[in-house]
Amino acid sequence: MAKGKDARAFISDILTSDVLDSAEAQRTIGVADALKAARAVIRKNDNKARRDAVVNKAKALVAGNIADAVESYREGKSTKAGSEGKAFSALLSGYREVMSTGSQHASEDFSSTAVKDFEKSAHKRATEQRPYISAFLDHIVKSLTPASRADVYGATMNGAYNEAYGDTVSDAHPTYKVVWQLGDASGSCAACKGRDGQVFDSVGDLPGYPGDSEFGGFCLGGPNCTCGISFIENDDEAYFEPEQTPQEAADAMLENIPGGMDMAHQVMTRDDVDAEMVDRANARTLTGE
Numbered sequence: 001m002a003k004g005k006d007a008r009a010f011i012s013d014i015l016t017s018d019v020l021d022s023a024e025a026q027r028t029i030g031v032a033d034a035l036k037a038a039r040a041v042i043r044k045n046d047n048k049a050r051r052d053a054v055v056n057k058a059k060a061l062v063a064g065n066i067a068d069a070v071e072s073y074r075e076g077k078s079t080k081a082g083s084e085g086k087a088f089s090a091l092l093s094g095y096r097e098v099m100s101t102g103s104q105h106a107s108e109d110f111s112s113t114a115v116k117d118f119e120k121s122a123h124k125r126a127t128e129q130r131p132y133i134s135a136f137l138d139h140i141v142k143s144l145t146p147a148s149r150a151d152v153y154g155a156t157m158n159g160a161y162n163e164a165y166g167d168t169v170s171d172a173h174p175t176y177k178v179v180w181q182l183g184d185a186s187g188s189c190a191a192c193k194g195r196d197g198q199v200f201d202s203v204g205d206l207p208g209y210p211g212d213s214e215f216g217g218f219c220l221g222g223p224n225c226t227c228g229i230s231f232i233e234n235d236d237e238a239y240f241e242p243e244q245t246p247q248e249a250a251d252a253m254l255e256n257i258p259g260g261m262d263m264a265h266q267v268m269t270r271d272d273v274d275a276e277m278v279d280r281a282n283a284r285t286l287t288g289e
């Protein structure tokens with residue numbers, strides 16, 4: 001770049017290197033399109049941070065409680081039925097927590113979207129795990145399995161969150177399209193990396209909710225998948241109007257940040273963002289990129 005700040009020098013909680021990389025990748029099609037891409041990445045990052053917060057907390061709690069339940073059976077401090085019941089309860093309360101929060105998040109993201117009750121689904125999920133919990137208890141007394149295997153049960157929280165989020169939006173807006181959002185880049189499998197940003201016509205067209213795969217199924221990591229989903233009303237909705245000026249695009253980008261200007265002000269002023277967008281546009285015009 002002949003002019004303008006090094007893009008990498010402009011780092012904040014909102015314009016992360018992911019966002020800038022995405023904008024850089026789009027630069028041959030112009031600043032407006034670069035901003036479309038940036039906005040999509042901002043939405044993805046915000047959704048992921050929000051999902052991770054609730055899912056990771058539930059994962060740790062569920063895995064810890066199940067590990068305690070199996071340890072106490074292994075040490076002869078509880079019966080098998082007692083430990084199985086405790087593990088079941090831990091799973092059920094984990095599913096309840098992530099599913100009610102997932103539905104709540106969906107309701108916050110889109111207007112006219114009612115929070116749904118996922119009690120039945122949480123119960124179904126916990127019940128499906130019960131035979132595996134039983135086998136786990138049998139294995140642990142024979143020292144065939146370490147207690148850390150409880151982590152796998154904790155990992156099933158992500159699929160539950162995604163189901164609740166997805167079903168809540170799709171029930172209210174069946175025509176909205178679904179976008180696959182890659183989870184932790186380092187831990188994600190090749191199949192999920194290939195789906196990052198892919199648009200599906202409906203939740204029924206997904207290979208399954210991210211996190212609901214068997215090991216080696218549509219996600220090679222099975223329940224360890226950290227991917228998520230988002231929704232768009234139509235293909236154009238994720239994009240800015242091409243005739244927008246950088247100033248308008250920057251304003252629109254800020255409006256799209258959950259928490260709005262209050263949130264943005266914590267890390268930068270509106271003028272900083274506008275100046276950065278104009279700098280980037282100028283730098284590209286001057287270097288003919």
Ligand SMILES: [Zn+2]
Pocket residue numbers: 188189190191192193218219220221222225
């Ligand atoms: Zn995967």
